[in-house]
Amino acid sequence: MVILFSQAGSSTRRKMLSSVQNPRFLLIQCRRSKPFHNRYHQYPKSIHATSQVQSVSTSLPTSQIQKIQKSILSREKTARQFAEEFLNRLRLTEPHVKSFLHVSQTVLNEADEIDRKIDRNEDVGPLAGVLVAVKDNICTADMPSTAGSKILENYRPPFDATAVRKLKEGGAIIVGKTNLDEFGMGSTTEGSAYQVTANPWNLECVPGGSSGGSAAAVSARQCVVSLGSDTGGSVRQPASFCGVVGLKPTYGRVSRYGLVAYASSLDVIGCFGSSVADAGILLQAICGHDKLDATSSKREVNDFTSQFVAKDIFESQPLKGLRVGVISETLGDGVDQEVVSSIRGAISHLEELGCIVTEVSLPSFSLGLPAYYVLASSESSSNLSRYDGVRYGNQIVSDELSSLYGGSRANGFGPEVKRRILMGTYALSAGYYDAYYKRAQQVRTVVQKSFKAALDEHDILISPAAPSAAYKIGEKKNDPLAMYAGDIMTVNVNLAGLPALVLPCGFVKNGTASLPVGFQMIGAAFDEEKLLRVGHIFEQTLEGCSFIPPLIADEFKC
Amino acid sequence: MALTLLRGIQTRPLFPCSSAFVTRKHVLFCSMQSTQTETTMKTKQQPHSNFTETARAKAVEKALKDFEAIIGIETHVQLATMTKAFCSCAYSYGDQPNSCVCPVCMGLPGALPVLNSKVIEYAVMLGLALNCKLSMNSKFDRKQYFYPDLPKGYQISQFDIPIATNGFIDLDLPLEFGGGHRRFGITRVHMEEDAGKLLHTGTGNYSQVDLNRAGVPLLEIVSEPDMRTGIEAAEYAAELQRVVRYLGVSNGNMQEGSLRCDVNVSIRPIGQLEFGTKVEIKNLNAFSAMSRAIDFEIARQAALYNEGKAEEIVQETRLWEEGSQKTVTMRKKEGLADYRYFPEPDLPEVILTEEYVNGIHDSLPELPDMKRRRYEDMGLSMQDILFLANDVNVADYFEATIAKVPDIKLATNWIMGDIAAYMKNEKLSINEIKLSPQELGELIASIKSGTISGKIGKEIVDPVEIEKIVDKVIANNPKQLEQYRGGKTKLQGFFAGQLLYRVDKARSLELDFCSSRSFKMYVLPFFFSRNSTSNGRPAGFLSFCVGVQKQT
Structure with a gap:
């Protein structure tokens, strides 16, 4: 069950990183707080304005990127010190979490180089000294990039993905490559050909997927932020499972060049952070038009960072008038009651912040899941054709061409990938195309239209990020349909190409422990700015919920 | 060794780099060896005995008394763009294997295609030149099949909405073939990318892949089944070559594979409405080969009909063998290939504006048929017209000469006589000779005056x-x-x-x-x-x- 945010003003538990805290204990600490300061006293009376002005909480998530930037530029701390701190934690936690498929050996050297540049008063970039983990389906020239598949074992691309290049240009240090479901096909990260990643909140649970490694790495503070990819929810669902912020940008906002394609019309590189600001700053660094990706948008990018104002200048109802639509179909049957309660808590909090919350129905919502699986499988069956063992990857020895293909692919691909290639090949076959692929495209258009209509009436839409919190490793491994069903909350957003932000809002009980729950905010195309603003205000006013997993609570120094 | 080279390519941080072949050992492609045009392209033209020529001509003549041949042609024209269709690699024929490659045209994971806008421009030019209706809103599709020369496992092509449809081409048959004007329908023109090449080793225990040509832009031109003889088919192809050369969109060189024709031939008894079973002929590296191959095929099919073995004409792909002057079975069609076409999600739709099309339309050069009609009006004989208009450079030379001195007859005589003979002897093109058209003009003027x-x-x-x-x-x-x-x-x-x-x-x-x-x-x-x-x-x-x- 979920413990709703308490109204209490008590704020004795400030040390969210203290070892005495465990998530279960935290549950009853979660509460809403009113925005700190009502500068203009414009809204003296609100039906939700029940509590007094709160004192500033130190437990609120803060931007680690801004902190690092400030510290290293003021020479308060060196980039090397930050890097060592993260690497030490990585070393301690990695045997349990197994987020990484590859860890860079040059992190400290790169940190030293940044420190030297600072000593020389050279420009170091907005991400200087920030340790970024990169999902292993995003190409890095100096590290393996396997997409979690045996067919790309030891494959090293000759180029950096555009997003990675931009990170490096911004001064970031790539700490390593994170685990994923093979080619991003899965929702648990159990589909990796190499290892199973654990949820830092409960090592017996999955971190979600497919970007489970990237989510777990941020959750366990093995890195500052990380890149994932989101084709049907692969950033947002693991963000929810691991209690971190996950941002899926608008399709075309971030270049896909160097992202190993799963379903080209749905794939987006996304961002993980331990705060909304960090996810936003990371997006700022990687987004924008790229001449190497014809589907990347030429739209100008606003400065998101201006949204991340300090809490103490919030108005009493900083989101007053914001029209929030709760997608009614996402809080009904098949959704864990504790998750629903969490979301309702988040909704109450939004109302207190001044939002006008109404329910909105998207009748096409349930159609999204089958349409998604037809389209994603179809595109993947084509995108994965290039793994034929001829130019790269493992090739089996064969005297004959078709068995060379068959053998290399049979050995190289895992069962879930084969399943989707089969489904997709079937859906595109002559005689079936109209019934499957074409029909699914029609559904996609319907979904896009219904989202458009809903977003004409509302500024943002709200839903859970997943129908449940994290589940046990192995629980759905042999039940692909159950796993597919878990993507119901997220796939529609990919079909419509919209941006969405998932941020932790509460917990559900899980035996003696508890697991985080995230909620999803969906915005209009290319309006990441609004999502980040609302997310930041929500996060900065949600006091008492510590989203530091117990695994590191002991050693995590505040 | 082969494996080392491959790893070399894979881990090398810079592309394009390696002159190495992409090579895999223990790969046998015996079944495909004979299908490769590049191997057979090297076959020297055999001198054909007059006997065979005459025998075939007679056989065709006889066949066409009772049968009508239906011929359609699919032509691939390689575009002379600076860079490939979807990446910035430059390509030129004969380069070291795998020296014009990059992550995009090698189909590396994560690489994406970006369309070269010249491809659209050239497609629109050819579409207009062939009197086609342009699709103002077209798209790219993926045509999927596995073959080692196809790096992505699919070819980026256009399926249901080609950029140009429903056009025609006008041509004049040479007098030695009876002369006359013909109009052949063009079904469609679409844009696509070329595949690489396989190079089969002598020992036959492995094959090498050269991806230089992979991703080079092509226009595929599909004709209506309007041709009735080998000559008509060859003249259609020759006219197409003239058009692409006049437009400057391709060098149209058949030997280098810049212009490749696959011919579909069927015959039916005269008077019958439904078509006979069609046979595809590949490996036609010259217009003369096209004409001869079609004639052979017509005679072959007619003979089978006459022997009561019409059922032996099956839907298949046959290869023209220059040596034996025959077509031979390459592969039988086993049902329709399912290419599982679907819209290419990595590329936006191709949207043409009226303004863009008009701009191209207004800048089109004079095309071969227009030129021939103009020369006709100038009073030139068809033989002279066909000679002068055959090569746009010769036509330009002619026109520059008569601009200097308006004596069409003398200019024609000089160009078709002395200059042509000289070019032939010295194996020079008209652009390589020293005598400028202005000088020729002066010479003629001096003579005249x-x-x-x-x-x-x-x-x-x-x-x-x-x-x-x-x-x-x-x-x-x-x-x-x-x-x-x-x-x-x-x-x-x-x-x-x-x-x-x-x-x-x-x-x-x-x-x-x-x-x-x-x-x-x-x-x-x-x-x-x-x-x-x-x-x-x-x-x-x-x-x-x-x-x-x-x-x-």
């Missing part, structure tokens, strides 16, 4: 007399000679003028001289080529010129 005229003296035609004049010219211009020796080769023109002037001064030449053997041997080579000593005769002025050049 009678500047170069007078009584012909046998002695003057004698090379010795010419040499005398040459020597005189040299002797009278010591200053220019010195400058010439110092490297001012432009003075060749001056000397030429002096030569003509002297010749005229002596009033020792008349018009006929200009087409005399001596003039051709001594004067023309001087004009045409600075190194021309091919006649091997010691001539005062010429050998002198050559001597000077050797010194500089």
Whole structure:
């Protein structure tokens, strides 16, 4: 069950990183707080304005990127010190979490180089000294990039993905490559050909997927932020499972060049952070038009960072008038009651912040899941054709061409990938195309239209990020349909190409422990700015919920 | 070794780099060896005995008494763009294997195609030139199949909405084939990318992949099944070649594979409405091969009909074998191939604006058929027209000449006579010869005006007399000679003028001289080529010129 945010003003538990805290204990600490300061006293009376002005909480998530930037530029701390701190934690936690498929050996050297540049008063970039983990389906020239598949074992691309290049240009240090479901096909990260990643909140649970490694790495503070990819929810669902912020940008906002394609019309590189600001700053660094990706948008990018104002200048109802639509179909049957309660808590909090919350129905919502699986499988069956063992990857020895293909692919691909290639090949076959692929495209258009209509009436839409919190490793491994069903909350957003932000809002009980729950905010195309603003205000006013997993609570120094 | 090379490519941080083949061992492609055009392209043209020619001609003639042949042609034209269709690799025929490749055209994970806008421009140009209806809103699709020369496992092509449809091409048949005007329908023109090439080793235990050609832009032009004879088909292809060359969208070179034709042939008894079973013929590397292959195929199918074995005509792909002058079975069609086309999600739709199309339309050059009609109006004979308009460079030369001197007949005679013969002997194209059309124009003008005229003296035609004049010219211009020796080769023109002037001064030449053997041997080579000593005769002025050049 979920413990709703308490109204209490008590704020004795400030040390969210203290070892005495465990998530279960935290549950009853979660509460809403009113925005700190009502500068203009414009809204003296609100039906939700029940509590007094709160004192500033130190437990609120803060931007680690801004902190690092400030510290290293003021020479308060060196980039090397930050890097060592993260690497030490990585070393301690990695045997349990197994987020990484590859860890860079040059992190400290790169940190030293940044420190030297600072000593020389050279420009170091907005991400200087920030340790970024990169999902292993995003190409890095100096590290393996396997997409979690045996067919790309030891494959090293000759180029950096555009997003990675931009990170490096911004001064970031790539700490390593994170685990994923093979080619991003899965929702648990159990589909990796190499290892199973654990949820830092409960090592017996999955971190979600497919970007489970990237989510777990941020959750366990093995890195500052990380890149994932989101084709049907692969950033947002693991963000929810691991209690971190996950941002899926608008399709075309971030270049896909160097992202190993799963379903080209749905794939987006996304961002993980331990705060909304960090996810936003990371997006700022990687987004924008790229001449190497014809589907990347030429739209100008606003400065998101201006949204991340300090809490103490919030108005009493900083989101007053914001029209929030709760997608009614996402809080009904098949959704864990504790998750629903969490979301309702988040909704109450939004109302207190001044939002006008109404329910909105998207009748096409349930159609999204089958349409998604037809389209994603179809595109993947084509995108994965290039793994034929001829130019790269493992090739089996064969005297004959078709068995060379068959053998290399049979050995190289895992069962879930084969399943989707089969489904997709079937859906595109002559005689079936109209019934499957074409029909699914029609559904996609319907979904896009219904989202458009809903977003004409509302500024943002709200839903859970997943129908449940994290589940046990192995629980759905042999039940692909159950796993597919878990993507119901997220796939529609990919079909419509919209941006969405998932941020932790509460917990559900899980035996003696508890697991985080995230909620999803969906915005209009290319309006990441609004999502980040609302997310930041929500996060900065949600006091008492510590989203530091117990695994590191002991050693995590505040 | 092969494996090492491959790893080399894989881990090398910079592309394009390796001159290495992408090679895999233990791969046997025996079944496909004979299907590769590049292997058979090397086959030397065999001299065909007149007997076979006549026998085939007779067989076809006989067949066409009772049967009608239905011929349709699919042509792939390689576009002469600076870079490939979807990446920035430059490509040129004959480069070291795998030296024009990058992550995109190698199909590396994460690489994405970005369309080269020249491809659209060229497609629109050809679409307009072929009188097609343009799709203002078209798209790319993926055509999926596995083959080692296809890096992505799919070819980016256009399926249900080609950029241009429903056009036609007009041509004039040469007189030796009976002459006459023909209009053949164009079903569609679409854009796509080329595949790489497989190179089969002699031992046959592995094959090598060369991806230089992968991603090179192509236009596929599908004709209506409007052709009825081998000649018509070959002339259709030749006209298409002229059109792409006039437009400058392709070099149209068949030997290099820049223009590739696959022909579909079926026959039916005259009067029958439904079509017969069609057979596809590949490996046609020359227009003459096309014509002969089709004639062979018509005769073959007719023979089967006549022997009551019509059921032996099956839907298949046959290869033209230049050596034996036959078509042979390459592969039987086993049901329809399912390419699982679907819209290419990595590329946005192709949207043309009226303004863009109009701009291209207005800048189209004069096309072969328009040129032929204009030449016809000028009063030229069809034989002359076909010669002059065949090569856009020759046509340009002709037009530049008559711009200087409006004597169509003389210009035509000069170009089709002496100049053509000279080009043939020296294996030069018209752009490579020294005589500029302006100079030819002047020459013709001089002849016309009678500047170069007078009584012909046998002695003057004698090379010795010419040499005398040459020597005189040299002797009278010591200053220019010195400058010439110092490297001012432009003075060749001056000397030429002096030569003509002297010749005229002596009033020792008349018009006929200009087409005399001596003039051709001594004067023309001087004009045409600075190194021309091919006649091997010691001539005062010429050998002198050559001597000077050797010194500089």
